Amino acid sequence: MLEIHDLRKTYGDKTALDGVSFAVRPGEMFGFVGANGAGKTTTMRIVMGVLQADSGSVTWDGTPLGFPERRTFGYMPEERGLYQKMKVQEQIVYFGRLHGLSATAAARAAGDLVERLGLTERAGDAVEALSLGNQQRVQLAVALVHAPTALVLDEPFSGLDPLAVDALAEVLEERSNAGVPVIFSSHQLELVERMCDSVGIISAGRMVASGPVDELRSREGRRTLRVVVRGAVSDWAAGLPVTVEGDRQVLITSEGDEQAILRAAVQAGQVEHFGWEQPTLTEIFREAVA
Known part of the structure; x- marks a missing residue:
């Protein structure tokens, strides 16, 4: 269980988060939606330890979330962080090794993700030679390579064509079915409605609606x-x-x-x-x- 409780964050006189709270249960797909600047990315960065909240807490299974737990998470940041000169498959393997996988396990996981995400023909190409959509697929593979215990994905479907969206959705559903809590932000509300068990709507740093999708609709x-x-x-x-x-x-x-x-x-x-x-x-x- 990933729990976010009463997060508050300000930048000077601007309030970025004002009491944000929600929880993502094991095996739950949670859609985090809001307009640009609403506070989605700030919340995700605090969850991953990139930013520090002014107050509030983030817990994992009831205990404060720390570096050892975050190291097991899969994170896709808003600003992508790939090495442009490195080849696709080599890059995925490299990040798998950074997460503690053996060379054999990293190569096996990278090969599986390259195939699942439609990157087989580009596996030997440098990232800089790829389209933005294919770079997005590589970034997703990097987040998934180490079989993470939780997934925190900031706009993972941005720039993907319909086939890539379907491939990623299938992978995320497999992870959630295996008990992994998944939180992702998206402006594609029809996709969120189709995929997610629960949703949180944030506006101007405040949660204005949260709960199971069916419950909110009914x-x-x-x-x-x-x-x-x-x-x-x-x-x-x-x-x-x-x-x-x-x-x-x-x-x-x-x-x-x-x-x-x-x-x-x-x-x-x-x-x-x-x-x-x-x-x-x-x-x-x-x-x-x-």
């Missing part, structure tokens, strides 16, 4: 009723807002008696759709940071 007051009626007579919705799309009328509302609405819709025309819908993570994010 909280009272967030559901909306969507009704689509074809060939409906006018004014069937008793004053509720209806939009016209060709020969269909669409009602979206969180008010009214659903059974009364259904009866009116059936009498008005052909009901093509009737059901409650939950908001997307994008809609929840807009609501939370507004």
Whole structure:
């Protein structure tokens, strides 16, 4: 269990973090989302010991997180840190050795990641010869090579094509299924919604929403009723807002008696759709940071 409790950080008169708290359980995929400058990177740097918080704590299994524990983590920083002249496979092996792997184990892990992340044809190329997307894949391999006990990834999907996104998502899901807590930041909210068990939304240094994705989407007051009626007579919705799309009328509302609405819709025309819908993570994010 990785727990972040009441982190506070200021730079002069600017407050970067104002009481940030959340936890990532073993095997949980946690999406950390927020606008640019909201505090995501600062939080991750404090978790990894790159920055020191003014107050608050970071614990691992209930004890303060220190260097020995951080050494077992996989970290992908916002500013990538690859050696541009070094060849791809050699670089991954090198970082594996820095994490304490034997030469054989590092080579085996590097070979597996090169294949899994679609880098086989570029394994002998210098990093500087790669596209930004492929450099991103190498950086991810570096974070994963030592089979980390936790993963802290700052925008890992940035710059990746859809195939690379799928390959990385599969690797991360395997790690989480093996019990590794995974926290990653991303602006791709549809991807976060699809992959993550829980999410934390940060705005101006404060956590404005946090919890399991399904729970956040299903909280009272967030559901909306969507009704689509074809060939409906006018004014069937008793004053509720209806939009016209060709020969269909669409009602979206969180008010009214659903059974009364259904009866009116059936009498008005052909009901093509009737059901409650939950908001997307994008809609929840807009609501939370507004």
